[in-house]
Amino acid sequence: MEKSEILKTVNDIFIDVLDNEDIHLTYETTANDVEDWDSLNHIQLVVAIEKQFKVRFTAQEIQSWSNVGQMLDCIISKGV
Amino acid sequence: MIFSLGNKFKKTFTVTEDVYRGFISVFKDTNPLHTNDQFALSKGFNGRVMHGNILNGFLSYFIGECLPVKNVIIHTQDIQYKNAVYLNDVLAFEATVADIYETVNALVFKFNFKNAELKVVAKGQIQIGLLR
Numbered sequence: 001m002e003k004s005e006i007l008k009t010v011n012d013i014f015i016d017v018l019d020n021e022d023i024h025l026t027y028e029t030t031a032n033d034v035e036d037w038d039s040l041n042h043i044q045l046v047v048a049i050e051k052q053f054k055v056r057f058t059a060q061e062i063q064s065w066s067n068v069g070q071m072l073d074c075i076i077s078k079g080v
Numbered sequence: 081m082i083f084s085l086g087n088k089f090k091k092t093f094t095v096t097e098d099v100y101r102g103f104i105s106v107f108k109d110t111n112p113l114h115t116n117d118q119f120a121l122s123k124g125f126n127g128r129v130m131h132g133n134i135l136n137g138f139l140s141y142f143i144g145e146c147l148p149v150k151n152v153i154i155h156t157q158d159i160q161y162k163n164a165v166y167l168n169d170v171l172a173f174e175a176t177v178a179d180i181y182e183t184v185n186a187l188v189f190k191f192n193f194k195n196a197e198l199k200v201v202a203k204g205q206i207q208i209g210l211l212r
Contacts, residue, residue, distance in 0.1 A: 040155075040209075042184075043155065043181075043184040043185075043186055043209055044155060044156070046181065046183065046184045047155075047181045047184060047186050047207065050181060051179075056181075056182075056183070057183050058183060059183045061183075062183055062184075
């Protein structure tokens with residue numbers, strides 16, 4: 001998948017999990033930029049992304065993400 | 081992670097008069113399907129149909145009280161009701177660990193409730209987190 005396509009899919013997951021139609025993620029978006037992206041919702045987001053792309057992240061990978069772009073790179077690195 | 085894929089848990093629940101009355105007392109759902117035998121019979125059931133959400137109460141009990149750990153929180157759940165449950169029905173509940181998300185300490189159980197005739201009365205899945 002193209003990175004832009006993954007971004008769109010991840011954006012849809014965020015809209016669904018956070019119940020906010022106004023979310024427009026960019027590669028630079030961080031948790032501070034998205035209302036309600038708290039620790040509990042972060043778990044839901046990770047689970048939903050792992051389910052959608054049929055991948056599993058390591059704790060180290062998750063901790064290394066400082067923005068959405070890095071999350072997408074991680075998804076791509078798993079052969080998506 | 082204390083759980084493994086395929087782990088099974090079983091429990092028996094009975095929809096007693098206390099459970100039924102307690103549910104109505106708390107939630108005030110006195111719809112005739114749940115409280116009037118004649119009405120329920122006229123709709124093709126065998127008598128008053130127990131509230132489907134009583135089963136969610138049993139599910140809550142299972143997660144909160146029957147697992148080998150107490151540091152649990154329900155994230156999401158869905159349930160499909162397949163057959164009516166009646167007063168004093170004894171339900172066999174079974175839950176199986178269907179998915180594990182180890183890095184975020186979450187897991188998904190698939191579950192079902194069967195009545196004495198071994199008919200599935202409800203099934204679904206529930207995702208829980210293990211609090212660190």
